[in-house]
Amino acid sequence: MTQEIQFGETFDGQLLANAPKVRLSRRGIIMGLAAGSVFPFVSGCATNAATGDSQLLLFGDDQIANMAATAWTDMKAQTPQTSNSKLKGRVLNIWDRTIQGAVKQGHVSPNEQWDVAVFDTDDVNAFVMPGNRVGVYRGITELTENDDQISSVLGHETGHVVGKHAAERMSVTTAAQVGLMAGQIAVASSEELSKYGSAIGALGGAAVQFGVILPYSRKHELQADKLGVDYMHNAGYDVKQSVRLWELMSAQSQGQRPPEFMSTHPDPDRRAAELRNYINARGYALM
Structure with a gap:
């Protein structure tokens, strides 16, 4: 089984599982389209101060933090946490230093509260849940070669929070559900297209998955990588180690990954290359 670092995947899975499903009748959607109420996302756009993205x-x-609260409580109850005080202390020390890098960047309030847990499993993973809940598995600490690489992981998770990626992905998924349902109604209402309704519906679902949701996920991963490098730099860690981490992962998962367009995460080689370019462009180091 491939040990692949899927930073952030856990919070997406938990949130999307709890995301509100669109359940409207055909009549309700038609009336909503006419009134403009089915597409509340028209007025739901905002500019992220940290990334500049709309x-x-x-x-x-608060909404997504509440959705994740039970999942976090259950996870801490069901997954063993490390009893190795040295390991826990090391992770927490790196976390404290890295989060101060985000504070220095102006992306995180110095008074924000965080809950960081170190889980005692072999999973090569780390994740963040809404509500500033961060999980680190022992497996990722064993894969990394130094504190700088762990800081890269933790900075990445902080980047997901700063980038509001959980809320955006849930919003896009909800909007996509509405769009698919509206499209199905249009097909069913057309005498010609209704003959191909099931095939068009299947193609529409694939288009949303591969053309909307997965690219959003890959975009978020790359964005969190770069934010994490900013926080590493501010904290005094060696940003070149963020590239080294993905070079290690590329070597480990060679030939075992699906094509990038079918994956929630970018290819490790692409992540290493984008980070190298970003570090050079920001003047953090010369690579």
Whole structure:
């Protein structure tokens, strides 16, 4: 089984599982389209101060934090946490230093509270859940070669929070559900297209998955990588180690990954290359 670092995937899975499903009758959607109420996302766009991106945000931070609260509590109850005080102390020390890098960048309030857990499993993974809940598995600490690489992981998770990626992905998924349903109604209403309704529906679902949701996920991963490098730099860590981390992952997962367009995460080689270019462009180091 491939040990692949899927930073951030856990929070997406938990949130999307709990995301509100669109359940409207055909009549309700038609009336909503006419009134403009089925597409609330038209007025749900906001500019993220940290990234400068315009985002579709149908859910607030408090809403998604509440959705994730039970999942986080269950995870801490069901997954063993490390009893190795040295390991836990090391992770927390790196976390404290890295989060101060985000504070220095002006992306995180110095008074924000975080809950960081170190889980005692072999998973080569780390994740963040809404509500500033960060999980680090022992497996990722064993894969990394130094504190700088762990800081890269933790900075990445912080980047997901700063980028409001959970709220954006949930919003895009919800909007996509509405769009698909509206398209199905249009097909069913057409005598000619209705003959091919099931085939068109299947193609529409694939188009949303591969053309909207997965690219959003890959965009978020690359964005979180770069934000994490900013925080590493501010904290005094060696940003070149963020590239080294993905070179290690590329070597480990060679030939075992699906094509990038079918994956929620960018290819490790692409991540290493984009980080190298970003570090050079920012003047953090010369690579």
